Amino acid sequence: MRASLIYGAGDVRVETVPDPVVEQPTDAVVRVVRACVCGSDLHPYHSLEAREQGIPMGHEAVGVVEETGSEVSGVGEGDLVVVPFAFSDNTCPICRDGFHTACPHGGFVSGAQAEYLRVPQASGTLVTVPGGRDGVDDDVLASLLTLSDVYLTGYHAAVMARVRPGHTVTVIGDGAVGLSSVLAAKRLGAERIILMGRHRARTDLGREWGATDVVAERGDEGVAAVEELTDGLGSQVVLEAVGHMPAYEQSHGVLRPGGVISRVGVPQYELAGVGFGSLFGKNATLTGGPAPVRAYLEEHIPLVLDRTLEPGRVFDRELPVGDTPEAYRLMDSREALKVMVRP
Structure with a gap:
C-alpha cells in the first residue's frame, strides 16, 4: 500500500510499504476512505531530526473495516467507522470517567495517511456510522472525519x-x-x-x-x-x-x-x-489536554448525519494520498487551512 512517512523536518515521502495485518486478536484493519493532515503534524514537520527510518504519519481517519481479530466485537467487516486519534479499551475506570486518551491499555494512532490502517483495541476504539458507506455524501464524510480529532x-x-x-x-x-x-x-x-x-x-x-x-x-x-x-x-x-x-x-x-x-x-x-x-x-x-474524542462520538455522529453540525467546512483542500507531501507544504505555508487526504 501507499503510506506517508516523515524522515526529518520538511521531509515527508509517500512510499510503498507492506499492508497492515491483524497482529493481536483485539486488532482491526481498516481501509482508509478519508484522512487528513493535522496542525499537530506540523510540529515534527518543523523540527524532527533527520533519520534513516521513516515514521508513519497521520492519526485522523474514516474508513471501512476490512478484517477483525478473533476478540473484536461490536464492529465487523464492511462497517463504516470513525477512527479516534487515540485507541482505548473503553471499559477501564479511566475510560468510564471519560478520559480515553489516558487509557492504560491505549495509545495514539499513527499511520492513517495511508490506504490501510491497523487499529488496536478495535472494540473499544472504533465507532460505526449507521447506514454504512453507501449514501454518505462527501460533505458528510468530511464532517465525520473531523470527529476523529479536530472538531471534537x-x-x-x-x-x-x-x-x-x-x-x-x-x-x-x-x-x-x-x-x-x-x-x-x-x-x-x-x-x-x-x-x-x-x-x-x-x-x-x-x-x-x-x-x-x-x-x-x-x-x-x-x-x-x-x-x-x-x-x-x-x-x-x-x-x-x-x-x-x-x-x-x-x-x-x-x-x-x-x-x-x-x-x-x-x-x-x-x-x-x-x-x-x-x-x-x-x-x-x-x-x-488530549481530547478523548471516543467519549463524544455517539452523541455527535447523528448530528453530522442529519447536517445539524457541519464541521467538515474546515477542509479547504483535498488531495490524493500520493500528494501528501504537498498537503504538508500547503498547510505549513498557510495556503490551506486543513487538507483532506483520500485514496
Whole structure:
C-alpha cells in the first residue's frame, strides 16, 4: 500500500510499504476512505531530526473495516467507522470517567495517511456510522472525519472549560482547532466569542460559526484589544488552540480573574506560569489536554448525519494520498487551512 512517512523536518515521502495485518486478536484493519493532515503534524514537520527510518504519519481517519481479530466485537467487516486519534479499551475506570486518551491499555494512532490502517483495541476504539458507506455524501464524510480529532478537540476545550450560556469566550488561534472551538462554544451557549486570528478567510468562517468579534493583534496589543471589548474585565473562558508559549501568555493576559484557560493545542513547552503573577494571582483554572474524542462520538455522529453540525467546512483542500507531501507544504505555508487526504 501507499503510506506517508516523515524522515526529518520538511521531509515527508509517500512510499510503498507492506499492508497492515491483524497482529493481536483485539486488532482491526481498516481501509482508509478519508484522512487528513493535522496542525499537530506540523510540529515534527518543523523540527524532527533527520533519520534513516521513516515514521508513519497521520492519526485522523474514516474508513471501512476490512478484517477483525478473533476478540473484536461490536464492529465487523464492511462497517463504516470513525477512527479516534487515540485507541482505548473503553471499559477501564479511566475510560468510564471519560478520559480515553489516558487509557492504560491505549495509545495514539499513527499511520492513517495511508490506504490501510491497523487499529488496536478495535472494540473499544472504533465507532460505526449507521447506514454504512453507501449514501454518505462527501460533505458528510468530511464532517465525520473531523470527529476523529479536530472538531471534537475544539469541543473538548469548551467542555473542559465548562462553557455555558452567558459566557464570554476568547479563542486563541484561527486554525482548524481554533475554529472548531468557536463552533463548539457557540453550541454550548456562549454569549460572546472573541476569535484571535489574522487570516481573513479563516476568521470569516469563524464569524459564520459564532464569533462575535475578531482581534487580529497579538501580544500586548491583542490583550489590550480584548480588554477594550470586555470593558477591562477580560474573558471568563479562554480556549487555547495553538500550543506555543506566546499563545499561552496571551491566554493569561486576556483572562478575567476567576476564569478558565482550556488548552488543546499540543504544548511545545514544558512549563507555564503558576505563581502569583499568573494563575495564582488571578484565582485562575488551567485545564485541557488530549481530547478523548471516543467519549463524544455517539452523541455527535447523528448530528453530522442529519447536517445539524457541519464541521467538515474546515477542509479547504483535498488531495490524493500520493500528494501528501504537498498537503504538508500547503498547510505549513498557510495556503490551506486543513487538507483532506483520500485514496
